Amino acid sequence: MAFTLPELPYPADALESGHMSAETFSFHHDKHHAAYVNNLNKQIEGTELADKSLEEIITATFKDSSKAGIFNNAAQVWNHTFFWHCMKPGGGGQPSGALADKINSDLGGYDKFKEEFKNAATTQFGSGWAWLVLDNGTLKVTKTGNAENPLANGQTALLTLDVWEHAYYLDFQNRRPDFIQNFLDHLVNWDFVAENLAKAS
Numbered sequence: 508m509a510f511t512l513p514e515l516p517y518p519a520d521a522l523e524s525g526h527m528s529a530e531t532f533s534f535h536h537d538k539h540h541a542a543y544v545n546n547l548n549k550q551i552e553g554t555e556l557a558d559k560s561l562e563e564i565i566t567a568t569f570k571d572s573s574k575a576g577i578f579n580n581a582a583q584v585w586n587h588t589f590f591w592h593c594m595k596p597g598g599g600g601q602p603s604g605a606l607a608d609k610i611n612s613d614l615g616g617y618d619k620f621k622e623e624f625k626n627a628a629t630t631q632f633g634s635g636w637a638w639l640v641l642d643n644g645t646l647k648v649t650k651t652g653n654a655e656n657p658l659a660n661g662q663t664a665l666l667t668l669d670v671w672e673h674a675y676y677l678d679f680q681n682r683r684p685d686f687i688q689n690f691l692d693h694l695v696n697w698d699f700v701a702e703n704l705a706k707a708s
């Protein structure tokens with residue numbers, strides 16, 4: 508069955524107070540995310556992957572050079588759907604509860620997390636993603652290039668930030684570090700991250 512482009516979990520202008528504009532969503536969701544969905548559907552039509560879940564397609568095609576195009580589109584569909592939920596109006600700041608405790612014990616506290624995450628997102632050369640993942644029960648901050656994601660690497664994604672230039676150019680032009688700082692200060696949906704941790708624990 509063909510995949511469909513998921514709706515945003517909030518109106519396209521809902522994050523404008525957090526400096527992510529409706530214009531950014533009109534390209535990032537309506538054009539880029541939509542293109543990954545359409546390309547994936549064309550690539551899997553009539554193949555043995557056509558009736559598989561997105562997660563099954565991602566793990567089945569990872570590191571198979573003959574299926575790199577399918578992997579890239581499937582992972583980008585998954586990554587973007589996940590990313591939209593990682594933000595909310597009035598988000599950002601510090602997490603609380605069990606998630607905060609876990610960040611304290613595994614990463615040395617929120618400030619250390621923030622530095623590691625900013626460093627991962629800034630130093631991902633070219634296109635890619637920064638992540639907070641659960642890896643064998645331990646929190647880790649990671650980065651991946653292009654479409655690659657934690658699912659492909661056997662980790663559980665808890666939080667991500669898209670650092671492809673298309674994610675920030677309209678609102679921040681070339682200033683990726685400002686985009687990252689803004690995401691941490693104004694956009695992170697810690698409730699979603701806490702739900703992901705609870706489901707994985």
Ligand code: FE2
Pocket residue numbers: 535539587669671673674
């Ligand atoms: Fe993107």
